[in-house]
Amino acid sequence: MFQRVIICTDFSDGLHRLSHFVSSLALTGIKQIVFLHVVPLWEKGIIPRVDSEKIQQAQSRLASSVDESSTDVEVKIEVQSGKPVETILKVAQAYQSELIILGSQSRDLLTEKFVGSTMADLSRKTTIPLLVVRPQLMFAYTSEELTLRCQHLFRSLLLPYNGSKVANYLVQQVKQLAQKQSGKFLEQCTLCWVLEDSDRREIPRKIQPQQASDTLSPIKADLESANLQVETQVLEGHSVTKILEAAAMGDISAIAVSSGTIGKLQEWLVSSFAAELLRYSWYPVLFFPAQRS
Numbered sequence: 001m002f003q004r005v006i007i008c009t010d011f012s013d014g015l016h017r018l019s020h021f022v023s024s025l026a027l028t029g030i031k032q033i034v035f036l037h038v039v040p041l042w043e044k045g046i047i048p049r050v051d052s053e054k055i056q057q058a059q060s061r062l063a064s065s066v067d068e069s070s071t072d073v074e075v076k077i078e079v080q081s082g083k084p085v086e087t088i089l090k091v092a093q094a095y096q097s098e099l100i101i102l103g104s105q106s107r108d109l110l111t112e113k114f115v116g117s118t119m120a121d122l123s124r125k126t127t128i129p130l131l132v133v134r135p136q137l138m139f140a141y142t143s144e145e146l147t148l149r150c151q152h153l154f155r156s157l158l159l160p161y162n163g164s165k166v167a168n169y170l171v172q173q174v175k176q177l178a179q180k181q182s183g184k185f186l187e188q189c190t191l192c193w194v195l196e197d198s199d200r201r202e203i204p205r206k207i208q209p210q211q212a213s214d215t216l217s218p219i220k221a222d223l224e225s226a227n228l229q230v231e232t233q234v235l236e237g238h239s240v241t242k243i244l245e246a247a248a249m250g251d252i253s254a255i256a257v258s259s260g261t262i263g264k265l266q267e268w269l270v271s272s273f274a275a276e277l278l279r280y281s282w283y284p285v286l287f288f289p290a291q292r293s
Contacts (some may be wrong), residue, residue: 005097133284170257175223
């Protein structure tokens with residue numbers, strides 16, 4: 001799966017707790033972990049400057065908690081001052097990271113429009129996959145629960161599918177991950193096609209349940225060729241609601257999605273499925289930024 005990972009934490013997202021579980025994360029095939037904390041520039045003056053005191057405090061806090069029981073994982077601590085997105089991208093490039101893990105608070109579209117979103121900004125500026133985790137869960141897990149969560153971070157993925165170009169891109173990204181993994185870190189995935197209910201009865205659905213099922217069959221076979229266990233589901237109703245219900249009933253580790261509109265003008269005009277899922281999902285979301293043209 002992913003061998004080089006950045007875990008971004010501001011200490012309010014709970015992700016710093018993962019520093020205690022390096023040996024468990026190693027069981028997912030991770031070989032290098034960079035714990036990154038970005039300290040805002042000190043701006044109580046005419047010229048912004050580096051806040052050396054807060055940098056030292058953050059370095060000490062992370063260093064004292066790192067689990068060093070796993071000699072197979074290289075652990076790095078980066079505490080830098082600057083803008084979060086720019087710093088994350090710079091550190092990711094320096095370490096050739098394959099995955100960025102970050103927290104995301106649940107918020108509505110209007111809030112994001114005015115205050116912005118680190119995840120949305122990152123998705124527009126990088127092709128590196130993002131694992132978005134809800135901070136409330138990171139704090140709620142006991143150590144025993146978090147140990148198991150870290151060991152099975154990507155064991156079972158739910159893939160929403162609707163026949164679109166973006167959905168097919170998502171499937172291929174997951175297939176490539178399965179093909180290149182050195183062990184059975186990703187074992188199973190579920191393809192789920194939700195047929196939206198129409199508000200107007202006189203407008204027929206473009207895709208019928210049997211058509212959706214037939215379309216999923218060759219995609220299932222393609223993923224199985226990468227040595228994955230694959231299930232398919234065709235559901236009817238509201239997309240986000242049904243996907244979250246499917247995740248709850250399917251013993252899912254994370255929901256995988258992609259989108260070409262998050263953080264762009266189209267997103268403010270008409271919220272995308274992926275953006276809605278990121279706002280409402282309590283499950284970790286593995287987000288693949290859209291392919292660059």
